[in-house]
Amino acid sequence: MKVWIIAFTTNGCRTAKRIAEHLSDENVSLFAKSTSDEIGIAHVDSSMREWTKSAFAECDAIVFVGAIGIAVREIAPFVRSKDVDPAVISVDEKGRFSVPVLSGHIGGANPLAVRIAGGIGAVPVVTTATDINGKIAIDSFAVTHDLTITDLHAAKDIAARILAGDPVGLVSDVPLVGEVPPELTGPADSPSGVYIGEKDVRPFPMTLRLVPRNRVLGIGCRRDTPQSDIEEMVAKALETAGVSMDTVRACASIDLKKDEKGLLGFASDHRLPITFYTSEELNALEGDFSRSDFVRSITAVDCVCERSAVKVSRNGRIILRKFAGNGVTVAIVEEDFSVDMGKGRK
Secondary structure (H helix, E strand, O other), X not given: OXXXXXXXXXXXXXXXXXXXXXXXXXXXXXXXXXXXXXXXXXXXXXXXXXXXXXXXXXXXXXXXXXXXHHHHHHHHHHOOXXXXXXXXXXXXXXXXXXXXXXXXXXXXXXXXXXXXXXXXXOEEOOOOHHHHOOOOOHHXXXXXXXXXXXXXXXXXXXXXXXXXXXXXXXXXXXXXXXXOOHHHOOOOOOXXXXXXOOOOXXXXXXXXXXXXXXXXXXXXXXXXXXXXXXXXXXXXXXXXXXXXXXXXXXXXXXXXXXXXXXHXXXXXXXXXXEEEEOHHHHHOOOOOOOOOHHHHHHHOOOOHHHHHHHHHOOOOEEEEXXXXXXXXXXEXXXXXXXXXXXXXXX
C-alpha cells in the first residue's frame, strides 16, 4: 500500500513520524507543509492543491495530520467516486483521534484509521452506519474477499436493506467457507440479494453481482510502448480467454519495465497493483513456459509474460499462454477461488 502522510506543525510532524513507524511495512512517504520546525521531514514546496492532486493520482491512502477541515478543503476538488478515490484519514496533531474521511470501505480508510489508532494510542472515530450498527458492510466484504462490485447503486441498496433489517439473500457459484453472515441469509424469494460469480445472472429482483478477482496478467512490451497498445492487447487477450477485466486483481512484468509509462499507466488506470521481478526470480520458476531466444537476448528471460504472471499468482495455472501483437505480450493465470465467510469479521 502506498501511503502519503502530510503534517502542518511541529507537533504534527512528530505524530506523522509515529504513524510512519507503525506503518513501516507499507510504502510510506512523509511530507510537511509548515513554517515551523519540520524536524527533518521533506518540505512541500508546491501548493497544497498540487500536492493533493498528485496524492490522489499516486496513492492508496492519504493521511492528513492536522485539523480535519484542512483535509476536507484540500480533497474536495478531487473526490470522484467511492470505487476509485483513495482512503483519506485525518489525525489531529497530538495524535488523539484517527478519523476516516473518505473511502471508508472500498478504499480501506476505516481499517487503516483503526490500525493507526492502535499504533499511536489514538481513538478511532468511525462513523459509517454499518460499522456503528455492527452490520456487515457489503462493500468492505467485497474488498476483503477480492470481489469486484459491478454496480454501486445495487451495493447502496443492499447496504440500506441490511441496515433496515430487510431480508437479503445470497447465491454463489464459488465455494463458501464457514457460516454465512445472518444479514445474507434471506430466502430465495428475497426482493434483494447478492450473487457471487462470473455469470450475468440476476437471481433476485435487485441483485448485486460480486465478481471473483482470481486472474492475474503477465505483460511484456517493447521499450516506449504506448498505453493504448497495451490496453488493446490486454482486451484482446481477455476476450480470447473468455474472461472479463473485472476478474483481474493484479499484473506483473520484469524489472526492466518498471519505468515504462504505458505499462504503469495501464496498471494505474485499472487500479491494479503491478509487481516487477528480476530475471533471476523469473528464471527460478519451474514449469512449462513458452520460449523465445530473441526475448532471452534482450531480457535474459525466455518468456516474460508467462513467467511473471505465474510468479505474481497464488499458485495459479496458465489459461492463456503468450498472446502477442503490437510489441506487447500478455499471459493470463487463473487461481483457485473460494470465499471465507469468517475473513474480515469481528
